Amino acid sequence: MTSESSKGISRRGLFGAAGAAVATGVAGYVVHSAVSGEESQAADNTGPVEFHGPHQAGIVTPAQDRLHFATFDVTATKREAVIALLKEWTAAAALMTAGRDIGQYGAVNGPGEAPPEDTGEAVGLPPARLTITIGFGPSFFVDAQGNDRFGIKAKRPAALVDLPHFIGDDLDPNRSGGDIAVQACSDDPQVAVHAIRNLARIGFGTVAVRYSQLGFGRTSSTSRAQSTPRNLFGFKDGTANLKLEDTDKLEQQLWVQPEDGPDWMVGGSYLVSRRIRMTIEIWDRTSLGEQEQIIGRGKGTGAPLGKADEFDAVDFNAKTSDGSLKVPADSHVRLAHPQFNKGAELLRRGYNFVDGSDGLGRLDAGLFFLAYQRDPRKQFVPIQQQLARADKLNEYIRHVGSGIFACPGGVTPGSYWGEKLFT
């Protein structure tokens, strides 16, 4: 389980505190690391999130404000190369999440003749609650011809399914798939970008970036301590999300249990990513009443239609005076609700994105949807099938990118990401 530091620690100040633990955790891969000079303004909420634990950080960690997500294709053909990379990545991730430079000398303390080990743009910035989370896609286990690429075909979990085609899917292969996914979340966009940039650099020759996505403005809450943010349609998003405080529910819905198998996934979770383009301009011309009918919630309060408070339970039977349902049959809230999905829930931690504008001058914007779950066959797939068939919101969104990844359980000090997959 992750934990948050109660007070912020700057990159400089960290050396004595969390630094020791980091050094132990990655012993064997990196001897020590330098901390580049320069004072930083440490404030609350800027500190590190513990990297090690029974679960990977970045899943139930209270959703940070920024995202840099990337997927990689493995270009190497040797199992050993993949293992070596995962070891190096793990060490680097532990350092970066602790707010430290990577490598022995970091960004500025190395020899002048060599390029710096750390790219340096996070020097002086606090850890900013950086988390780095890894997952393995179906293609990591077997290639398109069904070949066992790295001797781990037999370890592919049954729950790591190839996602079916959903009605309306308009997927761009260049924004879909990937052998390995890395999700970097932070409250500082530069810290998140720094993480992916350094991992990509370490990976040259072994992996190549397939696509990456920047996100801002978390579109869900994963803790009751957080307020509910708004998505780009202006609606509160994540009101009824699974929260880290729901520990029993997380065991049922989020974390892979020993009986689920395989062993290496116990304590892990399955991630589904979807790049959902929103037709912003069309939405903005839609009347307030219709927007609320489509979502099933009030735009101002976030309350279910017919209720006053955001957290009031939805009354799916309530009728208006003319006999129609207050929360319409094709509203997003109804169709996505566990009551209409055999109790299935998801832990969402998606982000807004705006990648400038497209060739027609329209915002290339939407929601980079990220959802974790115990078994996509029982959760994301049937929920999305239902939404794709009937959700009124489909008129205003289009799924253009897709991915599914098995995110193993947490890393213990001295271990590396996915170690049990290779032993």
Next chain:
Amino acid sequence: MFTITARRATAACAVLLLAALTGCAKETPAAQPGDSTGPVTVKATDSECSLSRSDVKSGTNTFSVANGGSKVTEFYVYADGDRVMGEVENIGPGLKRDLIVELPTGKYQAVCKPGMVGDGIRGDLTVTGAAAAQVDEDTALKQAVDSYSRYVNSQAIALEQKTTDFVAAVKAGDVAKAKALYPVSRSYWERIEPVAESFGDLDPKIDARVNDVEPGTEWTGYHRIEQALWEKNTTAGMAKYADQLLTDVKTVVAKAKVVKLTPLQLANGAKELLDEVATGKVTGEEDRYSHTDLWDFQANLEGSQAAIQALRPALQKRDAALVTTLDTDFKAVFAALDKYRTADGFKPYTASEAEKKQLGTVVDALAEPVSKVAGVIAKK
């Protein structure tokens, strides 16, 4: 005889004729206002639209339209801003059909559309008689609904006829004819799409693109046949989809004829049609095999305009400035589309990014004021 010989350029000519001048068409004497009762006979050919008189009495009027041309034609009576007062669709060569329409005092345009595309051949029509009674706002809104219902009805009838022809061509294995009829029959669908869409699962059966289909469900409808015609240049195996299409279209038509609409639904329908243009047509995603998107584009626009114009009298009272804006912006989009016209329809839509952006920009400019109509209509 009151003759109009060509599109647009002849408007001045028609006015001159009304003034009993003879410069435009010497062989035909100018119409004598109010010199007759009984049906107005309309002689339509591929290049003219002649009315036996251009001045009628207010009240119920009958126009008896004879198509002496080689193209299928339509006849409309438009009020200001191309508000449809009445129309007959789909008059084949050699056929004669009547339009019976209630016309209050005012200025109108009589329009023939040979080939059923474009602005048509237009001339003025004056209705005189007892001044029209002032209608209150509720009545104006009710009339808007009635007027638009007539429009939906006429489109629905033509949709069924043209789809029947299209299906016959597909089943006869006539690829060329099927290709020619594909965009024509779709035009009627696209004009009343929001109404058709309101009948739930019929829309996906008739108009789904390939990616709209869930695995395990069969892909049917227009685009299924479109793919075979353009990608494989064949109608082989398409007979069952053709039959199914006609069955589904007939169901939609039967429902569309009796559907009860509200003024707000008109306003929203007009907006939705432009949303369709903005998301599917400008981008060229709709007719991805045939590239006949611009036919659909035009039809969506016409459908949107018909709904807006039905509301026009009510809108005029509440927000005259909005009406002016709408007129200007509709014109701009039609003008942008005109660049892509051919004699019988539209060029294949293979526009560059810059051209797409240009079209998108005028559509956005129009969609914004159209989206305001519902709010104006809802105001008490």
